[in-house]
Each structure stands twice: as structure tokens, then as C-alpha cells.
Amino acid sequence: MARTALLNVMTQAAIKAGRSLVRDFGEVENLQVSRKGPGDFVSAADRKAEEIVRAELTKARPTFGLVMEESGEVEGSDGQHRWHVDPLDGTTNFLHGIPIFATSIALERAGEIVAGVIYNPVMDELYTAERGRGAFLNDRRLRVAGRSDLHDMVFGTGLPFIGKGDHGRTLRELRYIMPEVAGIRRCGAAALDLAWTASGRLDGYWERSLNSWDIAAGILMVREAGGFVSDLQGKNKMLDNGDIVVGNEDAHKQLLRLLKQAEAPAQG
Ligand code: IPD
């Protein structure tokens, strides 16, 4: 299927940023790194990639606004469109030499996510989706996994950084989910957790306290691959509260049930 002009703009930005990331990944020990908080790193590679994406998107669509992880929000003049940009999702992996990271770009139009691109430059995997037009990995159409037995499923999740999130609750969730499933993975890049759910590698994924740049593209990817997406209450508020549960219909339903049980453990 021929890519639309909009997806061409987004893929070009993501691929250009990805090239810069791969160059920096090769010399990761020489990169300037600082901390936003304990265990929360940002490097020159994040900033460089963000600058590349910003320049590409602004050149192609000068009136659109931007929400970027490293440089914040820039209002657009058209009042309808906003990009959500995570230049390097998986900074901790990147800085530890673990080749699981991606650039994620989504376009919001009048409050709806209408297009998303997630690019893993090390694996040269380009995930694209447009509303109503399906999700693709390179040129292959994506479909979420078809498993229906919880015992066969592998789920992704994310664990909060030092000092962030409720670690007790995270442990409780793991304690409820681990004995029921074939496996749990903490891959370290939310955008890829979502892309991998869209492609059926993971049966589902859940995480809390994320930001729009982490999940906006991935939400569309999972939906366009036939998956279900909600927050932990089963509502469509993921972009407001940053909590997300995804999977095929069965995986999503079962995950929500287990997370609810972990939230309010049975007495006695
Ligand atoms: C992080 C990754 C990680 C998730 C964190 C995110 P960053 O994004 O997506 O998997 O658990 O909550 O902040 O900071 O590497 O772009």
C-alpha cells in the first residue's frame, strides 16, 4: 500500500533521527549525560534526535503544534494539529548499550490521534499507522496475537524509576499476574511495547504514569492492528492519566481483571 504524504513526512523524520541515534549508540561512552531525577537520564543523543524530528516536522507542516519530551510544548498557529514526539524512547537501554529503543511520533488532530510512526533503527523496523488504514511493520500489515488462553500469553510491562510510582503496587500487580501467564517482559521502551503488541510479539502490555509522547503513536498502532486499548479503569483516558492496558480482546479483558484484583486484594 502506498504511503500517504503525511506518513512520508513522519517516517522521514523518524528515520533521520534513527540514523543519528545509531551513530551516537556506537559511541555511547562519550555522550554527555545528565539526570532529570534519580535514575532518569537524558543525553545529548536524546536532544539531537529531538532537534532533527522537530526540524523535519516543522519544515513540512509549519502551522502544527508540538509536544516534545525534551523541549516541551510549542503551540501551533492552526489550533487543530499537534505532534507528540519522543525522540528516544528507551534512554536507559540506550545508555547501557541495550539495542532496544525507538523514535515515536504521533499526530493529533482535533483531539484524536490520526497517525503514528515508531522506528527502531537498530532492527530497522518501521511501524506505521493511520486511522482507518491499518498498521504496518515495514510493508507488512499487522494483526494483534490470536491467543486466548492466559497461560500461553506473554505480557510486557514497565517498572517505575527510583522514587517514581508506587513500587508496592507494582509488586502486587506482578504477584497477581505472574502465576497466571507464560511470561512477563520489561523491555524498557513503552513505544516498542505497544508496537510489539500490535505485531503480536507480545499478547498485551500494561504500564502506569506514562506521557503522551510515549504512547500516542502506539495506541493507534494497537487499535489499527485490531487490539483493545484502555486505561486501568477500562476508560479511554490514557492520554490524560498516562495509564494503559492493551492486548487482543481476551488479553485486554484478563489483564484488566487481574489488575483490578491486585488493586483490591480479596480479604482473608
Ligand atoms: C521510558 C520508557 C520506559 C518506561 C518509562 C518511560 P524514556 O521513556 O518508555 O519503558 O517504563 O516510564 O519514561 O524516558 O526512555 O523516553
Ligand code: CA
Ligand atoms: Ca526520558
Ligand code: CA
Ligand atoms: Ca519515552
Ligand code: CA
Ligand atoms: Ca525519551
